[in-house]
Amino acid sequence: MAYYILKRIGYMLLTFFIVITLTFLSMKLLPGTPFKQQNRLTPEQLNQLMHYYGLDQPVPVQYVRYLWNFIHGDLGGSFQYGMQPVTDFLWQRFPVSLQLGIEAMIVGTIFGILFGVIAGMYRSTTLDWGTMAFSVVGFSIPSFIFAAILQYVFGVQLRLFPVAGWNDPWNHVLPVISLAIGVTAEVARFMRTEMVEVLSQDYIVTAEAKGLASSAIVMKHGIRNALIPIVTVLGPLTAAVVTGSLVIENIFTIPGIGTQFVESVVTNDYPMIMATTEVYAGLYIVTIFIVDILYGVIDPRIRVSGGGK
Amino acid sequence: MEHLLEIKDLNVQFNIFGSTVQAVRGVSLQLNQGETLAIVGESGSGKSVTSKAIMGLIPNPPGEIASGEILFQGKNLVHYSKKQMQKIRGKEISMIFQDPMTALNPTMRIGKQIIEGLIKHQSMPKSVARDRAVELLTLVGIPNPEKRVDEYPHQFSGGMRQRVVIAIALACHPNILIADEPTTALDVTIQAQILDLLKELQRKRHTSIILITHDLGVVANIADRVAVMYGGKIVETGTLDEIFYQPKHPYTWGLLSSMPKLHSKAKKLQAIPGSPPDLSDPPQGCPFAPRCPYAMKVCQEHMPDQAVLSDTQRTACWLLDDRAPKVEPPETIRAGGE
Structure with missing residues (x-):
């Protein structure tokens, strides 16, 4: 198991390295410079600035220098914010995005599993069709539409929840729901399919033949086996929710990393582009790693070299 | 003596896509304490459905027990509620x-x-x-x-x-152990071990066994009595010896002939030509009539009654009627049974 984890970590580092390289190279293809008033600068002044920040050197040299600094924990300063270290921004903003994403995932997963199990248990009934209709709607409509609707109805009209901000727990309700609807829909769909599949397995008949009550069969033999494939969906879904929340962050003016990311690309803020991408990539890679480990915990068959025949 | 389990005129049907499949049509069976009853038949003969009906595991919908009684220690399981059946399953019948x-x-x-x-x-x-x-x-x-x-x-x-x-x-x-093709998915050497295990357990615990199989080798190994099912009906029942040495039903003959034998000179395995009846539109007469080499006109039109041949052997075939021509079982049977 330790060897497996070490190997996985090696691959993760490799993936991360490739992401950095590709991002760096494609970022250099962006037109323009990071300097805000470049139109007012004379070519000489511009060259001077480029030279000062080392941007006039060949891309491979810049790339190697970036890597060197990166290894030493220096991600550079933000051009937009007077060369203030980008890590300052990340420490400030990333936890907010992460919190929003995780809250939405928790809410979405719980309701998704619940709806999926119910639909799977009572398949081909009104309950099943109702749940699946909700799922299709939740799945097809983007989260920012829900965000706008929720904001208008509960924020503006009913004044139950604040329309913007993040500091108070009440602030979390609307953005979390907006993001969670899609998660619920996706998880419910998968969970239903898996439940239907699992409940038709032979070992469910074995459990029935033991005389167990149907509730016990669903709880002990059904859900756990149905959850296994769900875990694989959850990893990418988490990454998608955390990284995809930038529109929601904008709608509810949440000071997360999503807004920062968009801004940095628009203004050619190179270190910031790199840093935000690295956070996203790192997050994605780590989630998938965690999912693989979880997979082994839930399904003993794929527990790596854990005893056996 | 009261039987441990008695099935009376059981009918099980499945309503699928607007048509009704009559999987089990008037099956009656008895099982005594400590004995092994084998239910033999090909796929779709209703043997597994019969066993599921005993367990109360007919999925409903689409399946239902249309009529009949399943008496376990004198109590009719057909009328048992879900909760009551849970107390039977696994505890009394496994x-x-x-x-x-x-x-x-x-x-x-x-x-x-x-x-x-x-x-x-x-x-x-x-x-x-x-x-x-x-x-x-x-x-x-x-x-x-x-x-x-x-x-x-x-x-x-x-x-x-x-x-x-x-x-x-x-x-x-449990009082009754239902084994639904317990050795079909296993290697031949393992099959023998599992059958030996079942026999030994039965000796130790006096459990009654209902063995569902299409493998006559398994039957010969373990059964006390045999019920041959075809087209949702029991066409012949008897003790192991009666079924193997004095079978009276042409379907049983066919089954026995199609068993591979070590000393046989024939190069090819015997098969019963044709296929089982469509149970969504079951035949009026004997279900085996279309494939039976001895079929008469009456076979197509009327289901024969069970002829009582001994205390234990019952056969549902028109050939056993006084008016029918005398037919001898095929060569392969008379020689067989080793």
């Missing part, structure tokens, strides 16, 4: 299944799968139940049970898994 590779929950330790029934039926504390699980694994011949009780199904071979399935079925000392 079942082992065809494919041990899929019959166990892959994510649950086998010890836990064995004791689930015990905890439910005998409200046994977990620690005691664990000891029982180890005992049961020893009983079904699994080496090193102390350790294996905490393992998962994928760590067992097919034969070992079937032993685990048997241990699960035996956990609560």
